[in-house]
Amino acid sequence: MRSWSRREISELISLYVDGELDQQQAKELEEYLVNDPDAAKELRDLRAMKTLLTTKKPLQETVGFWTRLTARLDQKEREEENLLPFPRKYLPAVVSAGVLVLAVLALLIFQQRSSVIDYVSRQSERVQKAVEENVLKGSILPLFSNVDKNQVLQFALFGTLPLDAKAETSLRVDENAERGYTIDVGKKTAEEAPPVTVDEFVQQVKPTRAQRLVIDSLLDLGRERIERSVFVAGDRGIAIDPNLPQLNRVMLSSIAASLEPVQRARLQKLLEERRARYTIGQLHGKAESAERIYRGMPQIRRNERFLIVTPDTMALTHLQFDVDSLRRHLRGVAESRHQIGVSVDGFIRRFADREAAMKKQFYFNMDPIRVMGDTDVLSIEIGAAWEGLQSAPSEWMVKPVVRGSRNPPRPARGPSFNLRFGGSDSSFYFNLDMDSLLIRMQNEGPEAAFEFFKGDPRFRDHGLRVRIGKDFIAMDSLAKAGGRARAFVDSLMKVMQEKNQDLREQKKRRDDDPFEQ
Amino acid sequence: MNETGNTTKSIVSQPRVQEVDRALDGKSDELLVTLVQNGERDAFRVLVQRYQGRVKNLIYSILHDADAVDDLAQEVFIKAYEALPQFRFRSSFFTWLYRIAVNKSRDELRRRKIRRILSLQALLDSGDHELGSRLAVEPRNNETQELITAALRMLPEKFRVAVVLKEIQGLSYEEIADVLQCEVGTVKSRLFRARATLRNILKPYLEERS
Numbered sequence: 001m002r003s004w005s006r007r008e009i010s011e012l013i014s015l016y017v018d019g020e021l022d023q024q025q026a027k028e029l030e031e032y033l034v035n036d037p038d039a040a041k042e043l044r045d046l047r048a049m050k051t052l053l054t055t056k057k058p059l060q061e062t063v064g065f066w067t068r069l070t071a072r073l074d075q076k077e078r079e080e081e082n083l084l085p086f087p088r089k090y091l092p093a094v095v096s097a098g099v100l101v102l103a104v105l106a107l108l109i110f111q112q113r114s115s116v117i118d119y120v121s122r123q124s125e126r127v128q129k130a131v132e133e134n135v136l137k138g139s140i141l142p143l144f145s146n147v148d149k150n151q152v153l154q155f156a157l158f159g160t161l162p163l164d165a166k167a168e169t170s171l172r173v174d175e176n177a178e179r180g181y182t183i184d185v186g187k188k189t190a191e192e193a194p195p196v197t198v199d200e201f202v203q204q205v206k207p208t209r210a211q212r213l214v215i216d217s218l219l220d221l222g223r224e225r226i227e228r229s230v231f232v233a234g235d236r237g238i239a240i241d242p243n244l245p246q247l248n249r250v251m252l253s254s255i256a257a258s259l260e261p262v263q264r265a266r267l268q269k270l271l272e273e274r275r276a277r278y279t280i281g282q283l284h285g286k287a288e289s290a291e292r293i294y295r296g297m298p299q300i301r302r303n304e305r306f307l308i309v310t311p312d313t314m315a316l317t318h319l320q321f322d323v324d325s326l327r328r329h330l331r332g333v334a335e336s337r338h339q340i341g342v343s344v345d346g347f348i349r350r351f352a353d354r355e356a357a358m359k360k361q362f363y364f365n366m367d368p369i370r371v372m373g374d375t376d377v378l379s380i381e382i383g384a385a386w387e388g389l390q391s392a393p394s395e396w397m398v399k400p401v402v403r404g405s406r407n408p409p410r411p412a413r414g415p416s417f418n419l420r421f422g423g424s425d426s427s428f429y430f431n432l433d434m435d436s437l438l439i440r441m442q443n444e445g446p447e448a449a450f451e452f453f454k455g456d457p458r459f460r461d462h463g464l465r466v467r468i469g470k471d472f473i474a475m476d477s478l479a480k481a482g483g484r485a486r487a488f489v490d491s492l493m494k495v496m497q498e499k500n501q502d503l504r505e506q507k508k509r510r511d512d513d514p515f516e517q
Numbered sequence: 518m519n520e521t522g523n524t525t526k527s528i529v530s531q532p533r534v535q536e537v538d539r540a541l542d543g544k545s546d547e548l549l550v551t552l553v554q555n556g557e558r559d560a561f562r563v564l565v566q567r568y569q570g571r572v573k574n575l576i577y578s579i580l581h582d583a584d585a586v587d588d589l590a591q592e593v594f595i596k597a598y599e600a601l602p603q604f605r606f607r608s609s610f611f612t613w614l615y616r617i618a619v620n621k622s623r624d625e626l627r628r629r630k631i632r633r634i635l636s637l638q639a640l641l642d643s644g645d646h647e648l649g650s651r652l653a654v655e656p657r658n659n660e661t662q663e664l665i666t667a668a669l670r671m672l673p674e675k676f677r678v679a680v681v682l683k684e685i686q687g688l689s690y691e692e693i694a695d696v697l698q699c700e701v702g703t704v705k706s707r708l709f710r711a712r713a714t715l716r717n718i719l720k721p722y723l724e725e726r727s
Contacts, residue, residue, distance in 0.1 A: 045719075046712055052664070
């Protein structure tokens with residue numbers, strides 16, 4: 001039998017458990033092990049360790065990995081390639097307007113539907129013209145610039161933010177077990193909670209100085225987040241971060257977490273008195289550390305996904321807003337707020353006034369997100385299970401109050417046209433309701449709706465998954481499509497044309513006989 | 518017609534994305550890499566789907582921070598996507614990808630070491646000596662998992678990476694050498710030393726077991 005040093009034996013055993021010894025070496029080692037109990041034990045230990053390590057649980061799969069990855073890749077590519085071919089002489093102006101231009105263009109796609117093809121083929125001209133005419137200046141503005149801490153506290157406690165000085169119009173967020181999250185923009189409802197100022201809060205809850213500092217910082221973080229969550233483009237469109245409703249609960253949770261039990265009970269009393277939508281779930285337990293609370297606040301990312309709503313359609317897309325440069329366009333705060341309030345009112349009316357839909361309430365159907373409106377309120381519902389929502393804290397300090405349904409019952413869904421890109425772990429939603437296409441066809445003929453798909457650059461390299469009623473139909477990018485796809489779209493257009501005709505006739509009948517229901 | 522599937526078949530009963538994925542699913546890494554190099558992002562999606570689980574687990578086994586895994590895995594794939602045009606098939610795609618993941622994880626570990634030194638000072642200044650333990654990663658319920666995690670954490674980084682690649686990822690010595698850009702002899706030596714250290718750490722467990 002060969003003789004080895006202790007180290008050599010250990011090395012051989014390590015190779016042996018990995019099956020890396022040849023037959024001869026393995027046989028020699030096995031013979032050796034019979035007479036060396038320590039080495040035999042070492043082999044058993046190594047095998048046990050191997051078994052132990054192979055039982056290591058794999059991580060759970062995360063959803064949306066590919067979606068986020070493609071978004072980041074797209075962003076990087078955009079940054080690198082500078083897709084907008086600006087003429088050099090406009091470069092300084094374009095650079096200063098940079099992000100703003102992109103945002104405006106995103107809205108223009110949906111706003112100026114007749115110009116979609118035009119946009120693709122002549123985007124440089126469009127940008128050039130936009131810069132020349134200075135139309136961008138002031139055309140997109142943050143809805144909540146310069147909100148004060150009282151208003152941020154109001155949002156944290158009750159989920160409401162006034163749009164104008166008279167507080168007749170406001171933004172409200174809400175969470176509802178049945179519908180998920182909602183964002184309402186419009187006229188104030190009677191049951192809205194009366195405002196609470198920071199002073200009142202301090203008097204009632206009695207936080208210590210250190211706690212006040214934490215809460216003050218939270219309000220600052222919240223204010224910044226709110227400012228970056230809603231943007232308006234005159235009365236033409238509104239862009240909202242769909243994660244905004246969660247901020248309400250996160251902020252209230254964070255404030256509650258910074259308090260000791262006795263103070264938490266006082267806050268609970270305040271919430272009950274003012275009929276807040278959340279109640280504190282954990283009245284006991286010590287106050288959390290400031291670090292932990294700050295870590296729980298949602299981070300502001302550079303490339304947020306926004307929901308863009310125009311009077312005709314809705315889209316969900318990544319947008320970057322340079323808030324600092326937008327803020328510079330605000331002149332007097334009060335004047336701007338008033339102007340923005342007027343714009344939002346105008347937008348809500350335009351949203352409600354679409355001719356082709358003929359009803360007071362309209363629906364943009366998309367599984368996780370739905371937009372509807374009337375002359376007073378624009379309402380966005382976001383399913384609680386929607387993958388685009390930022391991950392919530394594992395334990396909420398507050399929970400929604402269970403009351404009777406605050407919102408009126410939802411009318412039946414209208415016909416819709418849902419598009420979804422992506423694979424099993426990724427999805428990009430794009431929605432056009434039938435109405436949008438009908439308006440387009442009414443104004444511009446059936447070809448226009450088809451051109452819309454073809455013209456949007458995002459449709460070019462993606463498969464389309466189209467849902468009409470209960471049926472899903474997948475097709476290649478229409479830009480590449482020919483033959484059967486074209487025939488399919490043509491037949492689709494015919495169906496929509498017929499539908500359009502029906503709607504026209506209905507409208508005519510109603511116009512002729514206003515008493516007909 | 519290209520390798521991404523039947524692009525002229527325009528109407529299908531299943532979503533096209535799934536169809537493309539199915540068409541590409543059986544393709545070798547090399548072919549998919551070539552397609553990506555020719556601008557087919559669909560092929561990259563299949564590669565991501567194929568390897569994201571393994572990459573995430575590799576990162577997790579090295580860092581032991583579940584919160585950081587997703588972001589770091591994203592960075593790994595972004596880096597891979599950017600570097601793929603220069604990929605010359607001198608090694609297999611997955612060992613190359615693992616190399617990126619290992620390097621990213623090491624960078625992160627280094628970064629954290631620096632941060633730990635800085636935050637330690639802040640901790641001492643603030644007098645909050647419990648902070649570290651309160652911010653620690655939440656304990657796992659499963660004792661065995663805790664044991665493995667704790668044991669791996671105690672290993673020096675070089676040894677830990679070798680053990681993870683061998684025992685958890687199931688790579689051969691040659692593949693590990695390729696990932697770590699070292700000789701096979703070095704891999705053998707690291708594994709041997711890692712096991713000796715691990716055996717020492719796990720002594721109570723192994724004795725109880727025997």
